[in-house]
Amino acid sequence: GAVVSQHPSWVICKSGTSVKIECRSLDFQATTMFWYRQFPKQSLMLMATSNEGSKATYEQGVEKDKFLINHASLTLSTLTVTSAHPEDSSFYICSASATSVLRETQYFGPGTRLLVL
Amino acid sequence: GQQLNQSPQSMFIQEGEDVSMNCTSSSIFNTWLWYKQDPGEGPVLLIALYKAGELTSNGRLTAQFGITRKDSFLNISASIPSDVGIYFCAGRETSGSRLTFGEGTQLTVNP
Numbered sequence: 001g002a003v004v005s006q007h008p009s010w011v012i013c014k015s016g017t018s019v020k021i022e023c024r025s026l027d028f029q030a031t032t033m034f035w036y037r038q039f040p041k042q043s044l045m046l047m048a049t050s051n052e053g054s055k056a057t058y059e060q061g062v063e064k065d066k067f068l069i070n071h072a073s074l075t076l077s078t079l080t081v082t083s084a085h086p087e088d089s090s091f092y093i094c095s096a097s098a099t100s101v102l103r104e105t106q107y108f109g110p111g112t113r114l115l116v117l
Numbered sequence: 118g119q120q121l122n123q124s125p126q127s128m129f130i131q132e133g134e135d136v137s138m139n140c141t142s143s144s145i146f147n148t149w150l151w152y153k154q155d156p157g158e159g160p161v162l163l164i165a166l167y168k169a170g171e172l173t174s175n176g177r178l179t180a181q182f183g184i185t186r187k188d189s190f191l192n193i194s195a196s197i198p199s200d201v202g203i204y205f206c207a208g209r210e211t212s213g214s215r216l217t218f219g220e221g222t223q224l225t226v227n228p
Contacts, residue, residue, distance in 0.1 A: 006159070034215070043205065043218045044160070093159045103167050104209070105150065106216055108159035 003027055004096045006109035013084055014117055020080045021112045023094030029074035030096035034106065038091045050077045084116045123206055123219030130196055131227050138222045139190040140206035148209040149182050149189040155202045196226050
């Protein structure tokens with residue numbers, strides 16, 4: 001159990017276009033999902049916390065108009081990178097929070113590699 | 118944001134050896150999680166710890182939640198080549214709060 005999927009697994013796009021990444025919890029409901037960004041040989045950097053039915057909470061320095069997050073259901077959150085530029089190229093990973101008997105655990109998706117040309 | 122102090126940064130060992138890595142924090146955590154990340158993949162949960170002093174095993178992996186609630190260690194016994202990867206610790210201060218990640222330990226296992 002506790003499987004999280006991401007789609008697409010990789011994407012190449014032209015500068016100025018928008019890219020949407022989907023994150024789904026396949027076998028559990030997640031009221032909270034998280035979006036991370038990871039650069040090579042570095043740890044995960046939290047971008048935003050996505051709560052079902054409400055606005056996402058963005059970390060300091062992350063542009064909310066640049067990285068649009070929608071969490072319309074308990075199993076789906078989307079991240080849209082608007083007007084992507086080469087510096088947005090990175091590995092984007094989502095996670096979903098699962099709570100059982102007051103124990104909260106985060107399960108990660110497989111990641112999406114974005115390359116902006 | 119806050120970072121955990123994870124050590125060592127990298128390890129090069131021979132197959133069959135035991136491995137130990139740890140994380141320390143200036144804050145008290147109520148949850149410690151250990152993940153492994155392979156290249157180009159998302160982190161995979163190895164062990165979750167929720168109580169100070171808790172010692173939990175998952176196959177050849179053993180992790181403990183420190184008594185002070187400010188540290189945790191992960192041991193891997195009898196390492197094999199597929200143990201290669203980056204291991205991350207992550208901690209949570211309170212329920213519902215974000216995870217804080219360590220910088221990772223890159224493990225290399227020589228056959």
